Amino acid sequence: MKENFFQKDIETMSRKQLDELQLERLKWIVDYSMRNVPFYAERLTKAGVTAEKIKSLSDIQYIPFTTKDDIRDNYPYGLFGAKMKDIVRIHASSGTTGKPTVVGYTKNDINNWSDCVARLSAAVGVTDEDVAQISFGYGLFTGALGLHYGLEKLGCAVIPVSSGNTEKQAMLLKDFGTTVLISTPSYAMYMSEVAHDMGITNDELKLRIGLFGSEGCTMELRDKIEKGFGLFSTDNYGMSELMGPGVSGECVERNGLHFAEDHFLPEIINSQTGEKLAAGEEGELVVTTLTKEGIPMLRYRTKDITKLNYDVCKCGRTHCRMEKVGGRADDMLKIRGVNVFPSQIESVLAQIEGISPHYELVLTRKNYTDYLEVRIELMNANLLENYGQLEELRNLAVAKLKTVLGISAKVTLVAPRSLKRYEGKARRIVDRRNEGQ
Numbered sequence: 256m257k258e259n260f261f262q263k264d265i266e267t268m269s270r271k272q273l274d275e276l277q278l279e280r281l282k283w284i285v286d287y288s289m290r291n292v293p294f295y296a297e298r299l300t301k302a303g304v305t306a307e308k309i310k311s312l313s314d315i316q317y318i319p320f321t322t323k324d325d326i327r328d329n330y331p332y333g334l335f336g337a338k339m340k341d342i343v344r345i346h347a348s349s350g351t352t353g354k355p356t357v358v359g360y361t362k363n364d365i366n367n368w369s370d371c372v373a374r375l376s377a378a379v380g381v382t383d384e385d386v387a388q389i390s391f392g393y394g395l396f397t398g399a400l401g402l403h404y405g406l407e408k409l410g411c412a413v414i415p416v417s418s419g420n421t422e423k424q425a426m427l428l429k430d431f432g433t434t435v436l437i438s439t440p441s442y443a444m445y446m447s448e449v450a451h452d453m454g455i456t457n458d459e460l461k462l463r464i465g466l467f468g469s470e471g472c473t474m475e476l477r478d479k480i481e482k483g484f485g486l487f488s489t490d491n492y493g494m495s496e497l498m499g500p501g502v503s504g505e506c507v508e509r510n511g512l513h514f515a516e517d518h519f520l521p522e523i524i525n526s527q528t529g530e531k532l533a534a535g536e537e538g539e540l541v542v543t544t545l546t547k548e549g550i551p552m553l554r555y556r557t558k559d560i561t562k563l564n565y566d567v568c569k570c571g572r573t574h575c576r577m578e579k580v581g582g583r584a585d586d587m588l589k590i591r592g593v594n595v596f597p598s599q600i601e602s603v604l605a606q607i608e609g610i611s612p613h614y615e616l617v618l619t620r621k622n623y624t625d626y627l628e629v630r631i632e633l634m635n636a637n638l639l640e641n642y643g644q645l646e647e648l649r650n651l652a653v654a655k656l657k658t659v660l661g662i663s664a665k666v667t668l669v670a671p672r673s674l675k676r677y678e679g680k681a682r683r684i685v686d687r688r689n690e691g692q
């Protein structure tokens with residue numbers, strides 16, 4: 256069997272070697288940022304931090320946090336550390352409101368980025384024999400080009416189909432003999448429905464691996480996608496501010512996403528107090544880029560909620576693993592004082608027979624009280640004719656949601672295929688709470 260490593264010496268470094276490498280690079284990035292980015296020079300000087308004063312990794316705590324607002328306030332290129340002459344690529348965040356957060360890459364950055372993506376692809380068994388269909392949208396979004404360069408570096412035959420035109424996607428899956436699918440999990444789910452509607456069976460496909468990321472995916476949804484397409488998939492995580500995809504990714508053990516610790520230094524903090532938490536404790540992920548030249552990020556607050564595990568993985572990789580992202584600190588819904596993560600709702604729904612994995616959460620406010628409506632799609636239209644069964648299913652969903660969330664939600668069952676499908680990140684929350692009382 257081929258070994259699933261792209262850079263084995265780096266991926267299996269001892270903790271001691273990793274610590275030393277991180278410390279050396281942390282000093283470098285602090286010095287680099289001070290010399291090249293006036294914003295950091297001012298912040299670090301104010302905090303009394305210099306590269307010389309960093310004696311151990313724990314000294315990172317003296318470095319101030321950086322936030323998305325800092326990037327926006329310095330729009331478009333204010334936080335760039337490299338001159339435009341050395342910038343070879345520009346991307347921007349997928350946010351829908353306000354100015355985008357703009358990021359730049361030098362040649363070295365692109366090279367490191369491709370290595371990180373090649374690593375997580377190799378970790379699930381992708382090789383130069385594979386045909387990879389990239390169904391992320393090409394453009395300012397980092398997903399498509401990030402995976403593209405990494406997979407090409409691994410030697411795959413890359414099909415840059417981009418997102419959308421789902422029937423064509425399904426046709427290409429079959430005709431081009433695609434073996435690896437790259438998309439958001441929600442788009443993969445939708446694509447499998449469309450492929451089956453077109454009469455394409457899994458026997459006609461050569462699909463064997465799914466590299467899914469860019470949004471959360473519960474175990475249950477993953478299971479459905481894997482059964483739908485007959486493939487094995489892994490989750491990978493990243494964000495444009497840090498690089499794009501490739502920040503962390505699962506190996507075949509699927510027991511956490513290995514952080515590319517030679518390029519990124521992760522920490523977990525209490526998102527309310529900013530206090531640093533110990534390994535294994537859940538909180539907000541904060542990341543420092545250790546090699547980025549285009550736009551260095553010092554202690555960037557990702558708002559993503561997770562925890563870190565430093566035990567060496569069964570696969571032999573030593574780089575720490577982050578748990579699948581459970582939600583975002585700012586995505587968390589506060590409903591009648593209770594914290595609710597959409598992923599909790601998704602898990603509950605996935606355990607109920609007869610309903611599809613597509614749902615929508617509608618939040619409204621009446622008399623200063625928040626209400627949650629969960630709109631769920633039925634699998635079988637015949638059920639719409641059977642009031643008794645419909646009520647039974649609805650009551651079951653209401654009861655299960657109440658047990659897990661601790662609050663009651665209204666459940667509305669809707670006809671199969673009636674909810675909107677997404678070709679990129681799914682947007683399942685409709686928040687109408689501020690549309691007047």
Ligand code: DLL
Nearest residue numbers: 349398468469470471491492493494495499500580
């Ligand atoms: O989504 C980068 C990416 C592209 C990652 C393709 C993986 C694959 P942004 O558009 O900047 O970048 O969005 C970043 O998406 O802070 C998370 O909240 C969320 N996110 C990304 N990957 C995952 C994942 C790309 N695997 C934001 N699980 C992040 C859960 C994810 N959430």
